[in-house]
Structure formats: structure tokens, C-alpha cells
Amino acid sequence: MSEPIIEVRHLSKSFGTHVVLRDVDFTVKPGDVTCVIGASGSGKSTLLRCINLLETPTSGSILFHGQDITEKRFDPCGYRARVGMVFQSFNLFNNMTVLDNCTAGLRYVLHQDKETARRTALSNLEKVGMAPYINARPRQLSGGQKQRVAIARALSMQPEVLLFDEPTSALDPQMVGEVLSVMRKLAADGLTMIVVTHEMAFARDVSSHVVYMADGVIAEEGTPQDIFDHPQNPKTTEFLTRFLSR
Numbered sequence: 001m002s003e004p005i006i007e008v009r010h011l012s013k014s015f016g017t018h019v020v021l022r023d024v025d026f027t028v029k030p031g032d033v034t035c036v037i038g039a040s041g042s043g044k045s046t047l048l049r050c051i052n053l054l055e056t057p058t059s060g061s062i063l064f065h066g067q068d069i070t071e072k073r074f075d076p077c078g079y080r081a082r083v084g085m086v087f088q089s090f091n092l093f094n095n096m097t098v099l100d101n102c103t104a105g106l107r108y109v110l111h112q113d114k115e116t117a118r119r120t121a122l123s124n125l126e127k128v129g130m131a132p133y134i135n136a137r138p139r140q141l142s143g144g145q146k147q148r149v150a151i152a153r154a155l156s157m158q159p160e161v162l163l164f165d166e167p168t169s170a171l172d173p174q175m176v177g178e179v180l181s182v183m184r185k186l187a188a189d190g191l192t193m194i195v196v197t198h199e200m201a202f203a204r205d206v207s208s209h210v211v212y213m214a215d216g217v218i219a220e221e222g223t224p225q226d227i228f229d230h231p232q233n234p235k236t237t238e239f240l241t242r243f244l245s246r
């Protein structure tokens, strides 16, 4: 059995008196594709944001290779290079070309020289089918293309884990497939991923582990078969019925 990469332990997060995450516990091992599903407002984004230290947990811990990232002396900058994030709204730098979007982190965070950064960025843009667009600006691209660039940018940092927060939710339906197919390829290549998604077919086919969140707690977790074919918690059944009948 391989060692876990990420261990979330008794994680809670409140905003003022509003408790958003309560005693959340789960483990991610190398190569795992963990899909987090659940209704809007159940705390999925907050969970990812805590894992990426965009939010500070109120209590509990998050271990990365056994080291607690919530400790004060922990360096979030180096950590974010190893645990990347892809957002629903792409978050590209709109004033930069596609290539510069992908080399910026390599040059200014990892201090690579221009040519090394360019080579890494190009190979990742090729992987997502966006190499022909290196000189384009984000505004010239479709939503699906922007998201593929955002994925190439995240991959260029050579992360150990990539977090995705509803990566297809802002896309027109005809563009969802191109992004999911890139993500399927990454999963097949063995990339460790935590994916918040409403794409139940993706969660069922691609994930190794599914976490169902309701009202800030993990209501149920298990293999895709456990969750989709044999849910134990009535809340899971109700969520899936409501969701799949839409």
C-alpha cells in the first residue's frame, strides 16, 4: 500500500458563526481520482480551498506527505506549486498570451529560465490540444479552450495533485466534452486528482473514490459502485435521484 499524499483530518471551517465544514475526514493516495459531489452550498469549494490554503481551516489538520500544512510556519507558495488548482471560471491572466499564462508560474515561482519554461508549457499545451493557440489571448478563445489552457498552466507546474472546482460548470454544453476528455486522459496517465463535479458520468467512470457532501459533512463515501449503485445513506439516494432526473 502506498503512503497517502493528502490526509484531511477532522477539518472544520466556519465563517463567523456559520459552520461550513464539520469534521471532514478523508485520505488521498497517489493516483487516486477523488470526486466530490453534493448540492450547491454543501461546502465542496470551501473544502478544496482549504486543501489549497486559499482558506484557513478553523480546526483540524491537512497533512501533505505527513506534514501539517495548517501550521503557521508552513510555506504556502511552494506547496501550491505541488498542489495545483483549476477553477470554474478559468482565472487566466487576460492580458497575457496563452503561452505566457503557462510559463508565468514556471518563471516567477519556480525560477526556470525562459527556454526551459517554454518547453514545459508547450508540451502541456500539446497534451490539451492547445499548442496551435500559443499566441492567442484568453478573450479570443472559447470557454472550453480557456479551460484547457488553465489545465495546461496547472500541469506545467508539474503538480503532484491537481484540484478541480467544477471545471465544466461555466461551459456551454457542447464544450463540456472536450474538457472532460482531457481530464480522463490525465486520470489514465495516473495524475492524482480531486474533482468537485456535477458530471455524474465522469464521477462514475473515472473516479476511484467518491465523496458525497451534504451540509458541510461527508454524508457518504466509497467506490463509485458503492455510491451510485448501492448508496447506504438515504440523503445520497435522494441527491442522486434528484440530480439524475434533471
Ligand SMILES: Nc1ncnc2c1ncn2[C@@H]1O[C@H](COP(=O)(O)OP(=O)(O)O)[C@@H](O)[C@H]1O
Pocket (backbone or CB within 6 Å): 015, 018, 020, 038, 039, 040, 041, 042, 043, 044, 045, 046, 047
Ligand atoms: N468567504 C466566505 N464567507 C462567508 N461564507 C462563505 C464564504 N465562502 C463560502 N461561504 C458559505 O459557505 C457555504 C458553502 O459554500 P461552498 O463551499 O462554496 O459550497 P459549494 O461549493 O458546495 O457550493 C455556503 O453557505 C457559502 O455561502
Ligand SMILES: [Mg+2]
Pocket (backbone or CB within 6 Å): 044, 045, 046, 165, 166
Ligand atoms: Mg462550489
